[in-house]
Structures are given as C-alpha cells and as structure tokens.
Amino acid sequence: MLELNAVSKLFNPGTPDEKIALIDIRLKLNPGDFVTVIGSNGAGKSTLMNVISGVMKPDLGEVRIDGTSISRLPEFKRSRWVGRVFQDPMAGTAPTMTIEENLAMAYRRGKPRGLSWGVSAARRKLFREQLQRLGLGLEHRLKAKVGMLSGGERQALSLLMASFTKPDILLLDEHTAALDPARAELITKLTEQIVRDMKLTTLMVTHNMEQAIRLGNRLIMMDKGRIILDIPESRKQDLTVAQLLGEFERISGHKMADDRVVLG
Amino acid sequence: MFQSLTGAVELGLMYALLALGVYITFRILDFPDLTVDGSFATGGAVAAVMISNGYAAWIATLLAFACGLAAGAITGLLHTKGKINGLLSGILMMIALYSINIRILGKPNISLIDAKTLFSSIASKTWLYILVLAVVILVIKTLLDAFLHTDRGLSLRATGDNKRMIRSLGGNTDTSIVLGISLANGLVAISGALVAQDTGFADVNMGVGMIVIGLASVIIGEAIVGTRSVFWATLAVIVGSIVYRIVLALAYRAEWLHLKSTDLKLITALIVIVALVIPTINRYYKQKSLARRRTAELAAAARGKGAI
Known part of the structure; x- marks a missing residue:
C-alpha cells in the first residue's frame, strides 16, 4: 500500500544549522496495517509524516502509494491518497465555516472542485450519518460555525474529515497530544473505531507509550532520523512499556528523551 | 437635502461592487490587495473609450469586467507563482495600471457627456434609476453568494480561513488566490465602468484612494449588519457602501465643518x-x-x- 524507498531528508543544507532529519528510511505498509510510531524528540517522526503527505519532498528516495510514485507531487495532489489529522486541533478545520461546509470540502478530497453546491440535500444526509458515528451530537449542529466547537469536538471532526472518504493512507500526527486526558481518550476510542470499521491503512505518531502498544498491529521506533525497531503484531501483544523503553535504550544507546512522553 | 441623499444612495450602489471586491480580497482571502486603485480606473477607462467609440454600453461594461479580471489574475500570479509579497504584488500592479490606463484613454480623461451610456434613458428619473441599480447590484450579490457556496467557492473561502487544512484536503490554494483576486478586481472594474458612465467622464486619477473607500464600506457594513453568514456579510458590504455615501453627504451639508471636496x-x-x-x-x-x-x-x- 504505502512504500518508502531509501527516503532521506536534510534540513537547512549548507548552513551551520544543517541537520539530517531522515536517513535511508525503508518502510512498507500492507493494506489494513495500523502502525504506531514512537521516538524521542527530533527523531524524525513529524518529518516522516510531512514527507508522506507532501508538505516536504524527500531529497533522496521515493514514496509510493499503491505502486504509484508520488514523491514529486505537491501536497494538494497527494491528498487524493492521503488523509491527515494534525496535532493542533485548530489546524484541521476552517473556523469561520460551518460544520457541513467543512465536511463538504473533505468530501471533495482528490476530486475536481466545480460549481456544484458544496452542501446539497443528498450530501447533507450523508454528512449527518457520518457525524452520528462520532456520538457527539454534532449531527444536530450542521450549521454551527466550527470556531464555536471545543478543541475535542474540532479534533473529532478533523478525524472524520480525514477518514470518511476512505483514503488509501491515514496519517495521525500526535493527534491527541494537545487535548486533556478525557478528550484524548475519546479521540483515541474514535480513532480505533473508525480505523477498524473502514479498514484504513494507518500510520499514527504518538508520544503515549501505552497507546502505542495498545493500538494497531505493528509498532515502529525512530531515533535520529532512522527506524531502529520494527515490532510485528505477534510480539507487540504482550509488550510492556518497561520492555519498550529497555529496547530503546539498548539499541539507541541513550534514554528516551521526550519532554512530553507519557508512559501509560 | 433630499436630492443629495438620493444621489448618495445612487453612488453607494455603484460603489457597492467596489466594496464587494474589497470584501473578497481583504475578508475572504485575507489578502490586502491594492490593485483596486488601478483596476477601478481601468474599468472606467475601458468603458469610456468603448462607449465614445460607439460601442453599446453593456458591451463596454462587460469588457471592463474582463479587463479587471485580467488585472487581478496578474496580481494573483505575481504573488503565488512569483512569490512576491502580497502587498507589493498589488502595489506593482497598481503602478503598472496607471500607465496602462493612460494608454487606454489616449489622454488623461475622456468625456461621455453626450454619449449613450447604460443610464442615459433613466438618469433623469431618480427613483427608477435607484431601483434599476439596486436590482442589478442585488443580482450580482446573489450570484456571488451562490458561487461562494459551490465546491470551488468553499475552497476559496477556506484558503483565507485555513490554508493548511484545505491543502491537506486537496484544494489548490494558489488557484484559489488567483481566482479570488481576479474576481474581486473584475467587480471593481465594473464599479469603475458604472461610475464613469454616471459621472459622464473617465479620468486616469479616478481610482486613487478606492481601496480605502472600499475598506470603509466593508467595515461600516459589518458594524451595522454583522457577518453571521455569507448572505449577511455581502449584504452588509452593500449597506456599508450606501451608509458611507450618506455620511459623507451629511458631512458636506454641515457648513460649520467648512469641508472642501478635496x-x-x-x-x-x-x-x-x-x-x-x-x-x-x-x-x-x-x-x-x-x-x-x-x-x-x-x-x-x-x-x-x-x-x-
């Protein structure tokens, strides 16, 4: 489904701040894989997301989805295959527009945007059904401006907008990190449910070790621009947070340094 | 007194298209577009030259619209493809248009006093004139409202609201910016064409300060009517344009202020x-x-x- 072939990315080339963010990343996701990604500060997790979604283009290597090379395509063209939820709950929705208008824009993912009504009667019905899956009552507030919603509600809407058109790849970039624990738990539950129901191939960055172990069928660990550990489902099931941290220290030679890391 | 008020309403309606253009760039796209000072005069110049050469007034007005679209599109391309700062793109285009407008006019100004304009047959009937203008402006407003609710229009609005989001959903923000600035200047040029036909002349300096007049209309309208939805926001802009003209008319009537037209x-x-x-x-x-x-x-x- 998703394939990264020897992908490398350098920041600020030729300056004193030069920093290699990704080195020779090789990663292959099978259809239906739900992979969690952990790693210390500056490990390259967000860069990995950006290189896949097209916010950045790799300096070397190639990104393929379903056999098509997409490395040279700009972000807005890649969105045909890639759905994404950002860490910042404000980032994934347009605040001055209504809930149904936001969904209408997501509905046209990867399709031409012409002069059809953004919100037709048929589309509104679909949006209402989709919103019901969130269980937040947003289906009764279709005409409310998104800026009036709470951070948790906005993130739930972002998650729905990123996923309901069934993209080939769903990227979740620490999408629960900016929320309080109760709302983070709600979004995590919704994520699990949506990914399962729609059988989405998913890559989720998280700083929550316990979450990384509990969710998904595969776990990868990154450090200094490399993937240092790739744990398959069979081993992941009875992994503990302590073991995971131990593995990290053993392979990387240093402690997991992340000021936001949550152990579980 | 009464006459100056109806005159103010007429002007307010004609300048409402200018204000709608400024609303599209400043408010929807969040792009401070200064092309307006140039494209307003371009609209007036194109219409005046065409009409004085015997073309039908409606064709002249349509061509003015097309020229405004082109001017705005160039500003948009300078900004998106040329990566020139937004404010500067507009200023560059405004300055370039000053020379172009003199070329179009062939001289600093053209009189349309005896020519047949869109308003020739109704200009003397004040109420009919206001009614016709109001209907035309409301039709354009309704078309604009409708456009802003299409897939393309939603993408345009989101570009001003949250670029990152619409890009991640597959919207091309560069296209939206070019389209929006283009449309805005098209409306501004129609406004210039209408004003030239109403006042009976086009002048190379007729666009000076239009951006601020447009902005004043937008702000006044938003304060009075509010911006609950696109429908109310565009209506607010039109109301703002009319109120602005009425305020000016009243200010000029207050003799103790000793105001000059300058x-x-x-x-x-x-x-x-x-x-x-x-x-x-x-x-x-x-x-x-x-x-x-x-x-x-x-x-x-x-x-x-x-x-x-």
Whole structure:
C-alpha cells in the first residue's frame, strides 16, 4: 500500500544549522496495517509524516502509494491518497465555516472542485450519518460555525474529515497530544473505531507509550532520523512499556528523551 | 437635502461592487490587495473609450469586467507563482495600471457627456434609476453568494480561513488566490465602468484612494449588519457602501465643518481609522473585565472548598 524507498531528508543544507532529519528510511505498509510510531524528540517522526503527505519532498528516495510514485507531487495532489489529522486541533478545520461546509470540502478530497453546491440535500444526509458515528451530537449542529466547537469536538471532526472518504493512507500526527486526558481518550476510542470499521491503512505518531502498544498491529521506533525497531503484531501483544523503553535504550544507546512522553 | 441623499444612495450602489471586491480580497482571502486603485480606473477607462467609440454600453461594461479580471489574475500570479509579497504584488500592479490606463484613454480623461451610456434613458428619473441599480447590484450579490457556496467557492473561502487544512484536503490554494483576486478586481472594474458612465467622464486619477473607500464600506457594513453568514456579510458590504455615501453627504451639508471636496480622502481615512481602533479598545476592556470577574469567581469557589 504505502512504500518508502531509501527516503532521506536534510534540513537547512549548507548552513551551520544543517541537520539530517531522515536517513535511508525503508518502510512498507500492507493494506489494513495500523502502525504506531514512537521516538524521542527530533527523531524524525513529524518529518516522516510531512514527507508522506507532501508538505516536504524527500531529497533522496521515493514514496509510493499503491505502486504509484508520488514523491514529486505537491501536497494538494497527494491528498487524493492521503488523509491527515494534525496535532493542533485548530489546524484541521476552517473556523469561520460551518460544520457541513467543512465536511463538504473533505468530501471533495482528490476530486475536481466545480460549481456544484458544496452542501446539497443528498450530501447533507450523508454528512449527518457520518457525524452520528462520532456520538457527539454534532449531527444536530450542521450549521454551527466550527470556531464555536471545543478543541475535542474540532479534533473529532478533523478525524472524520480525514477518514470518511476512505483514503488509501491515514496519517495521525500526535493527534491527541494537545487535548486533556478525557478528550484524548475519546479521540483515541474514535480513532480505533473508525480505523477498524473502514479498514484504513494507518500510520499514527504518538508520544503515549501505552497507546502505542495498545493500538494497531505493528509498532515502529525512530531515533535520529532512522527506524531502529520494527515490532510485528505477534510480539507487540504482550509488550510492556518497561520492555519498550529497555529496547530503546539498548539499541539507541541513550534514554528516551521526550519532554512530553507519557508512559501509560 | 433630499436630492443629495438620493444621489448618495445612487453612488453607494455603484460603489457597492467596489466594496464587494474589497470584501473578497481583504475578508475572504485575507489578502490586502491594492490593485483596486488601478483596476477601478481601468474599468472606467475601458468603458469610456468603448462607449465614445460607439460601442453599446453593456458591451463596454462587460469588457471592463474582463479587463479587471485580467488585472487581478496578474496580481494573483505575481504573488503565488512569483512569490512576491502580497502587498507589493498589488502595489506593482497598481503602478503598472496607471500607465496602462493612460494608454487606454489616449489622454488623461475622456468625456461621455453626450454619449449613450447604460443610464442615459433613466438618469433623469431618480427613483427608477435607484431601483434599476439596486436590482442589478442585488443580482450580482446573489450570484456571488451562490458561487461562494459551490465546491470551488468553499475552497476559496477556506484558503483565507485555513490554508493548511484545505491543502491537506486537496484544494489548490494558489488557484484559489488567483481566482479570488481576479474576481474581486473584475467587480471593481465594473464599479469603475458604472461610475464613469454616471459621472459622464473617465479620468486616469479616478481610482486613487478606492481601496480605502472600499475598506470603509466593508467595515461600516459589518458594524451595522454583522457577518453571521455569507448572505449577511455581502449584504452588509452593500449597506456599508450606501451608509458611507450618506455620511459623507451629511458631512458636506454641515457648513460649520467648512469641508472642501478635496477633504474626501482625509475623511475616509479617518472613518477607517476610527472603525478599526474602536473595536480593538472595546475588546481589550471587555476581555480585561471578563478575566477579572471569572478569576474572582473561581477564586471564591476554591476558597469555598477550603483549598486556601
């Protein structure tokens, strides 16, 4: 489904701040894989997301989805295959527009945007059904401006907008990190449910070790621009947070340094 | 008195298209487009030259629209593809248009006094004139509202609201910016064409200060009508344009103010400054008193629980 072939990315080339963010990343996701990604500060997790979604283009290597090379395509063209939820709950929705208008824009993912009504009667019905899956009552507030919603509600809407058109790849970039624990738990539950129901191939960055172990069928660990550990489902099931941290220290030679890391 | 008021309404309606253009760039796209000063005169110049050469007034007005679209598109391309700062793109285009407008006119101004314009047959019937203008402006407003609710229009609005989001959903923000600025300047050029036909002449300097007049209309309208939805926001802009003209007419009638017609731009600038500063001050004090009240409440609640 998703394939990264020897992908490398350098920041600020030729300056004193030069920093290699990704080195020779090789990663292959099978259809239906739900992979969690952990790693210390500056490990390259967000860069990995950006290189896949097209916010950045790799300096070397190639990104393929379903056999098509997409490395040279700009972000807005890649969105045909890639759905994404950002860490910042404000980032994934347009605040001055209504809930149904936001969904209408997501509905046209990867399709031409012409002069059809953004919100037709048929589309509104679909949006209402989709919103019901969130269980937040947003289906009764279709005409409310998104800026009036709470951070948790906005993130739930972002998650729905990123996923309901069934993209080939769903990227979740620490999408629960900016929320309080109760709302983070709600979004995590919704994520699990949506990914399962729609059988989405998913890559989720998280700083929550316990979450990384509990969710998904595969776990990868990154450090200094490399993937240092790739744990398959069979081993992941009875992994503990302590073991995971131990593995990290053993392979990387240093402690997991992340000021936001949550152990579980 | 009455005559100057109906005159103000007429002007307000004609300049409403200018204000709608400024609304599209400043408010929807969040792009400070200064092309407007040039494209307004371009619209007037194109219409005046065509009409004085015997073309039908409606064809002249349509061509003015097309020229405005082109001017705006170039500003948009300078900004998106040429990566030139937004403000500077507009200024560059405005300056370039000054020379182009003189080329179009062939001389600094053209008179249309005896020519057959869109308004020739109704200009003397005040109420009919206002009615026809109002209908035309409302039709254009409705078309614009409709466009802003299509897939393409939603993408345009989101470009001003949250670029990152619409890009991640597959919207091309560069296309939206070019389209929006183009459409805005098309409307501004129609406004210039209408004003030239109403006043009976086109002048290379007729566009000077239009951006501020447009902005004043937008701000006044938003303060009076509000911006609950696209429908109300565009209506607000039209109302703002008319109210602005009425305020000016009243100011000029107040003889004790000793205003000269050349003071127009100073007054406009003052209106915009006041309209921008008052809400900021208001917000500051509201926020401050709210913060004080809520903190006191929360502190009292904490004391009640014995936390202190």
